[in-house]
Amino acid sequence: MKCVVLGATKGIGRGVARLMAERGDSLFLLGRNPSDLAATAKDLEARSGSGGTVGTAACDLLDSSTFETALDQAEKHLGHVDAILVTAGLFATQDDLEQDASLRDRLMHANFCGTIGFCEAAKDRLLAKGGGRLCVLSSVAGERGRKPIVIYGATKAGLTAYLNGLDARHHENGLRVIVVKPGFVRTTMTEGLKEPPFSADVEPVAKSILKAIDKEQAEVYVPGIWRFVMTAVRALPRGFMRKAKF
Amino acid sequence: MSVRELVGWGRFPRVMAEERVSEDLAAATHEVNLTRGLGRSYGDSSLPGRAGDVVARTTAADRILFFDEKNGILRAEAGFSLQELVRVFLPRGWFTPVSPGTQFVTLGGMVASDIHGKNHHVAGCFGEHVRALKMRVPDGRILEVTEESEPDLFRATIGGMGLTGHILEVEFQLEAVPSPWIWGESERVANLEELLDKQSAASEEWPFTVSWVDTVARGRGLGRGIVMKGRWATSDEAPQGPPKIGRSFSVPFDFPSWALAPWSMRIFNHLYFWKHLPRRKRGIVHPQKFFYPLDIVQHWNRVYGSRGFVQYQCVLPQGTPRSVHHRFFEALSQGEVGSFLSVVKDCGEEGKGLLSFPKAGVSVALDIPMRGRATQELVDTLNEIVVDAGGRIYLAKDSLTRENHFRAMETRLPMFAEVRNAWDPELRLMSAQSARLFGDRETEAGS
Ligand SMILES: Cc1cc2nc3c(=O)[nH]c(=O)nc-3n(C[C@H](O)[C@H](O)[C@H](O)COP(=O)(O)OP(=O)(O)OC[C@H]3O[C@@H](n4cnc5c(N)ncnc54)[C@H](O)[C@@H]3O)c2cc1C
Ligand SMILES: NC(=O)c1ccc[n+]([C@@H]2O[C@H](COP(=O)([O-])OP(=O)(O)OC[C@H]3O[C@@H](n4cnc5c(N)ncnc54)[C@H](OP(=O)(O)O)[C@@H]3O)[C@@H](O)[C@H]2O)c1
Numbered sequence: 218m219k220c221v222v223l224g225a226t227k228g229i230g231r232g233v234a235r236l237m238a239e240r241g242d243s244l245f246l247l248g249r250n251p252s253d254l255a256a257t258a259k260d261l262e263a264r265s266g267s268g269g270t271v272g273t274a275a276c277d278l279l280d281s282s283t284f285e286t287a288l289d290q291a292e293k294h295l296g297h298v299d300a301i302l303v304t305a306g307l308f309a310t311q312d313d314l315e316q317d318a319s320l321r322d323r324l325m326h327a328n329f330c331g332t333i334g335f336c337e338a339a340k341d342r343l344l345a346k347g348g349g350r351l352c353v354l355s356s357v358a359g360e361r362g363r364k365p366i367v368i369y370g371a372t373k374a375g376l377t378a379y380l381n382g383l384d385a386r387h388h389e390n391g392l393r394v395i396v397v398k399p400g401f402v403r404t405t406m407t408e409g410l411k412e413p414p415f416s417a418d419v420e421p422v423a424k425s426i427l428k429a430i431d432k433e434q435a436e437v438y439v440p441g442i443w444r445f446v447m448t449a450v451r452a453l454p455r456g457f458m459r460k461a462k463f
Numbered sequence: 464m465s466v467r468e469l470v471g472w473g474r475f476p477r478v479m480a481e482e483r484v485s486e487d488l489a490a491a492t493h494e495v496n497l498t499r500g501l502g503r504s505y506g507d508s509s510l511p512g513r514a515g516d517v518v519a520r521t522t523a524a525d526r527i528l529f530f531d532e533k534n535g536i537l538r539a540e541a542g543f544s545l546q547e548l549v550r551v552f553l554p555r556g557w558f559t560p561v562s563p564g565t566q567f568v569t570l571g572g573m574v575a576s577d578i579h580g581k582n583h584h585v586a587g588c589f590g591e592h593v594r595a596l597k598m599r600v601p602d603g604r605i606l607e608v609t610e611e612s613e614p615d616l617f618r619a620t621i622g623g624m625g626l627t628g629h630i631l632e633v634e635f636q637l638e639a640v641p642s643p644w645i646w647g648e649s650e651r652v653a654n655l656e657e658l659l660d661k662q663s664a665a666s667e668e669w670p671f672t673v674s675w676v677d678t679v680a681r682g683r684g685l686g687r688g689i690v691m692k693g694r695w696a697t698s699d700e701a702p703q704g705p706p707k708i709g710r711s712f713s714v715p716f717d718f719p720s721w722a723l724a725p726w727s728m729r730i731f732n733h734l735y736f737w738k739h740l741p742r743r744k745r746g747i748v749h750p751q752k753f754f755y756p757l758d759i760v761q762h763w764n765r766v767y768g769s770r771g772f773v774q775y776q777c778v779l780p781q782g783t784p785r786s787v788h789h790r791f792f793e794a795l796s797q798g799e800v801g802s803f804l805s806v807v808k809d810c811g812e813e814g815k816g817l818l819s820f821p822k823a824g825v826s827v828a829l830d831i832p833m834r835g836r837a838t839q840e841l842v843d844t845l846n847e848i849v850v851d852a853g854g855r856i857y858l859a860k861d862s863l864t865r866e867n868h869f870r871a872m873e874t875r876l877p878m879f880a881e882v883r884n885a886w887d888p889e890l891r892l893m894s895a896q897s898a899r900l901f902g903d904r905e906t907e908a909g910s
Contacts, residue, residue: 260526409465
């Protein structure tokens with residue numbers, strides 16, 4: 218598979234990119250820090266051992282002018298693109314987002330406007346070549362408005378709605394949208410937060426995501442238990458959510 | 464960034480401190496007082512020394528930076544784990560030149576403890592194979608450190624337990640292996656005498672040797688055990704295809720303390736001994752089973768209950784009379800607390816690290832449940848034997864040695880202190896262990 222990854226420098230994206238490199242996929246990385254991208258590319262090249270190079274290009278979710286050039290470079294390097302994976306995203310606690318208006322703007326912009334803007338560009342490229350896979354990380358946080366994730370959850374809810382619409386609109390044209398909804402995953406994004414039940418490490422989560430891409434699953438919860446947890450959480454009465462801490 | 468309870472693998476002692484984790488290790492180590500890896504050192508060497516001290520954890524900084532496929536030279540960030548190394552490179556014909564008994568360690572931890580393995584008698588410690596380090600030194604600068612560029616700092620950092628600076632990157636030489644499988648042989652031996660003889664004879668011929676000792680047996684059976692030896696299988700001997708990386712299972716909760724009573728220790732040691740029913744066994748062994756038998760059970764340290772346990776490892780130098788070895792094992796089998804798993808290994812020559820543990824002689828490693836005073840007394844008794852014999856203990860395993868014993872056995876300490884003082888006169892870097900053993904507290908109070 219030939220795959221473009223936005224967000225491979227850290228966390229879940231790093232994990233999925235490693236699995237891809239180790240099984241011989243061709244990769245092209247997008248991100249905002251060139252030297253960090255270069256080091257990540259080296260790591261993936263060494264793991265793959267195929268002798269192939271992993272290309273990189275600058276792309277910042279907060280700067281939509283970078284999207285088209287980044288994807289141009291990716292297409293030039295890979296030739297045909299089979300899949301585009303977006304794991305880039307921002308998280309901040311509700312307390313921090315309430316206190317810091319500029320952080321709030323950045324998070325809302327990156328997770329919603331930026332990600333959707335990037336997906337629009339990505340989708341056009343894939344459709345122009347007859348289709349392909351677009352895998353994007355949303356979150357279980359977008360399934361129900363809750364006290365600790367009011368704003369972050371709203372960005373993910375909006376993103377999920379967008380991705381569902383995209384699937385409805387372009388499935389017949391060959392676009393395969395894969396929405397990933399992780400629960401709590403131990404990465405530096407969640408470092409220091411209190412771990413809820415069913416917390417997971419990157420590796421098994423990355424494996425499930427790769428499987429979802431391979432099998433073109435439209436929606437996947439990782440770990441899978443979250444599908445049932447969120448079904449229950451969605452059914453909880455409003456009065457309960459006002460009292461609950463989670 | 465978060466304040467949490469930090470522990471070593473023995474889960475004793477426990478310290479509340481702020482721990483920083485980042486993919487950007489240079490940023491994470493800025494103005495912190497100690498760096499730790501996967502916390503597989505047993506005692507207090509990876510724990511902060513003073514209230515308010517901050518530690519960095521390297522595990523998110525785990526990228527391979529450079530790999531020379533032809534010559535087997537690897538450079539990676541300090542949080543790169545041995546588990547990853549084995550998974551990625553063993554199928555490609557490369558292995559770590561020196562391996563500890565668990566793969567859940569980081570490169571930074573392997574350098575800082577200058578770890579030794581079953582091949583110490585031929586390969587020396589890990590530090591012998593390190594070509595360069597990138598470090599954040601205590602004054603904040605980031606330097607490329609080699610034996611040529613900064614010989615003192617290089618030698619003090621190898622085995623220096625994180626006290627000379629934060630290791631950011633490690634470049635070292637991998638070992639080329641003819642196949643990813645091990646050819647192993649093991650033999651049941653009836654007593655200590657036979658064990659020590661067979662072990663040193665085995666080391667004449669085999670690159671990997673180690674012995675398990677039944678420390679519960681007394682009298683004529685004192686020191687009975689199993690001598691294990693191995694070498695990489697040739698490609699003709701090896702099975703088709705690479706070894707499968709096995710699934711591990713986890714100990715889900717702390718065992719209650721009665722589970723570690725002397726009777727269970729006796730049963731365990733008995734079973735282990737007699738499981739080896741034929742006197743001699745030989746054949747192809749899975750590399751992970753050979754090098755990392757304990758890794759199959761994740762969190763096996765919970766078996767020791769919430770009070771935790773201590774490891775104790777010492778080396779009795781070459782030429783130590785056999786009567787001293789006997790005294791050592793008798794003290795162990797007669798004490799109120801015993802050792803569940805006990806491992807004996809002959810060490811080769813001392814390495815280049817200023818505080819590296821091994822020196823020519825016999826090393827003994829013990830797992831002892833933490834039972835307060837009784838455990839402390841046992842460690843004291845063993846340390847007195849070690850001091851008399853001119854041996855020393857392994858800092859990566861220690862949590863109970865007394866400062867006077869440590870000073871008596873560690874004659875190289877002044878040399879190390881001099882280098883440390885040159886690079887960190889204010890002792891910005893400190894661990895709970897150095898506060899306990901190196902006299903850091905006095906210096907701190909005096910400065
Ligand atoms: C089951 C088991 C078997 C073992 N077998 C062996 C064996 O056969 N031989 C052997 O030698 N050891 C053995 N050990 C001990 C282990 O190899 C060492 O304790 C090793 O240092 C642990 O690595 P770590 O990454 O967990 O480091 P930690 O335990 O987190 O830290 C250990 C020390 O290294 C320092 N350190 C870690 N990373 C850095 C860094 N980046 N920069 C500066 N300092 C750093 C810490 O400050 C601390 O002093 C064993 C341990 C276990 C649990
Ligand atoms: N971890 C969890 O528990 C969890 C749970 C549910 C959903 N998720 C979602 O899963 C995704 C990945 O999470 P993670 O835990 O892997 O996060 P992470 O470790 O913080 O990684 C985030 C990645 O996003 C990139 N990024 C951030 N802002 C960017 C920007 N403006 N432009 C380009 N790239 C940017 C980062 O690049 P830099 O290296 O440049 O910073 C990094 O590679 C996110 O969308 C997150 O919301 C995570």
